[in-house]
Amino acid sequence: MALAEKIVLKAGRALPMLGVFMSFDIKGIVNSRLGENYDLHEQYVNQTLVKVLRTIEFDKIYARAEGCYLYDREGNDYLDFLSGYGVYGIGRNHPVLKQTIRDVMEMDLPNMVQMDCALLSGLLGEAISRETGGDRNACFFGNSGTEVNEAAIKFARAYTKRNRMISLKGSYHGLSYGSLSLTQNNNFQSGFGQLLPGVDYVALNDLDALAHELKKGDVAGFIIEPIQGKGVHMPDPGYYEKAQQLCRDNGTLFICDEVQTGLGRTGKMFAYEHWNLDPDIVTVAKTLSGGFVPVGGIITRRRIYQGVFSSMDRCVVHSSTFGRNNLAMACGLATLHVLKEEKLVENSARRGEQLMDGIRELAKKHEMIKDVRGKGCMIAIEFQKPSNLLLRAAWKIFDNVDKGLFPEMIVHGLMSKERILTQVAGHNMDVIKILPPYTIDDKEIGRFLNGLDRVLTECGSPLGPMWKFGANLAKHALAAKKAKAAK
Numbered sequence: 001m002a003l004a005e006k007i008v009l010k011a012g013r014a015l016p017m018l019g020v021f022m023s024f025d026i027k028g029i030v031n032s033r034l035g036e037n038y039d040l041h042e043q044y045v046n047q048t049l050v051k052v053l054r055t056i057e058f059d060k061i062y063a064r065a066e067g068c069y070l071y072d073r074e075g076n077d078y079l080d081f082l083s084g085y086g087v088y089g090i091g092r093n094h095p096v097l098k099q100t101i102r103d104v105m106e107m108d109l110p111n112m113v114q115m116d117c118a119l120l121s122g123l124l125g126e127a128i129s130r131e132t133g134g135d136r137n138a139c140f141f142g143n144s145g146t147e148v149n150e151a152a153i154k155f156a157r158a159y160t161k162r163n164r165m166i167s168l169k170g171s172y173h174g175l176s177y178g179s180l181s182l183t184q185n186n187n188f189q190s191g192f193g194q195l196l197p198g199v200d201y202v203a204l205n206d207l208d209a210l211a212h213e214l215k216k217g218d219v220a221g222f223i224i225e226p227i228q229g230k231g232v233h234m235p236d237p238g239y240y241e242k243a244q245q246l247c248r249d250n251g252t253l254f255i256c257d258e259v260q261t262g263l264g265r266t267g268k269m270f271a272y273e274h275w276n277l278d279p280d281i282v283t284v285a286k287t288l289s290g291g292f293v294p295v296g297g298i299i300t301r302r303r304i305y306q307g308v309f310s311s312m313d314r315c316v317v318h319s320s321t322f323g324r325n326n327l328a329m330a331c332g333l334a335t336l337h338v339l340k341e342e343k344l345v346e347n348s349a350r351r352g353e354q355l356m357d358g359i360r361e362l363a364k365k366h367e368m369i370k371d372v373r374g375k376g377c378m379i380a381i382e383f384q385k386p387s388n389l390l391l392r393a394a395w396k397i398f399d400n401v402d403k404g405l406f407p408e409m410i411v412h413g414l415m416s417k418e419r420i421l422t423q424v425a426g427h428n429m430d431v432i433k434i435l436p437p438y439t440i441d442d443k444e445i446g447r448f449l450n451g452l453d454r455v456l457t458e459c460g461s462p463l464g465p466m467w468k469f470g471a472n473l474a475k476h477a478l479a480a481k482k483a484k485a486a487k
């Protein structure tokens, strides 16, 4: 008797599936086809991204990941100071998360019954409400940052019965229509037609402009990223506190988008704690997922929540099919546990300071470092024109083509020479951003600082390979500009 049949006889249920199950071998598929990544994407996914990654020589084939590192097929390690755009606070493939996922699978839990109240979403609601504190004890769960910011707009409108939203210049809140409307960035907004009406932007630190808008009495919500992701900008002392008070005085909800800053990224569980704020709505995503299962959440006050789910016929008036799925909820719970157990929020604060101190030391030696800013493991390094005449001339040419080219050169240098993954901090700025996992220690900090030191030293040579690569980038940027203008 075949093995599968024997098992069926013994268990007497579902195991005829075994044959089908065994015929699908994901490990075999990955092992046999790893290496086709870019060709597959060129053919079936995003060709343009493939082109960019090939141009900037980021077209690596990663085979494995653990903690702060990615590994290619040859076993070379890459220090991940990008963290999947800020997802891997607890590091990649954390063993507690892996075990949690296995455990959930083994329990054969009923998932997404929809017409029930599952345990795990209740537990995550309880846990994350306790973390946000105050009287924020009502949660909504979705699947991504943009989705929960969309929800924040709806919650604010439903509760206040007003239409308008105010957001900050230079902000980023996601790319679906509502969130994109809050995202004040032409690079993301252009080309997609009309956005949400009734959204206006004020400059960070401009209280008069904010007061002017709020006094009109029709603003449902004012949304901030406590630390702006694009460029890593922080407010002048007192700004957020006064902005929050202005919102209270004018019946506008004060919303903190903690999608990137939340769950320890800035050295506090939530970045609003740096300013002792008491937001009406908090949105989270990224780190809460543990890096495995997409999740987003809103944590708000009960009375605001009930403004949406205001009667029995509106009990699911806002929802999302996959929103409270068991794996996402379990990963959220496990991530909160790991953050506490390993004291990672504290580590994010301490190691972030250590990194910034180290970069400030480098600034004494490298005049191109203009500023180092951030909190915890969310750090920006801003660059400025060098004094050497030849370098200044090269910088100027780059700047004329595209303001983001110099930081692109640094990001490329860190990758190609040091195998360190970083990103440019936004469009039209000479800034790179680092978002390491909070698990970094002396080893990772040392590797980053030494790597940056070497890359900047090499940038001091106007005819060196760094500037040659920059010239190549400039050529591509110029060609792209011309093509766009010709359309």
Ligand SMILES: Cc1ncc(COP(=O)(O)O)c(C=O)c1O
Binding pocket: 085, 144, 145, 146, 147, 149, 172, 173, 174, 175, 225, 229, 257, 258, 259, 260, 261, 285, 286
């Ligand atoms: C502050 C902020 N809000 C919203 C988002 C959008 O999140 P998602 O990409 O999960 O939609 C991001 C993503 O980078 C973010 O940084």
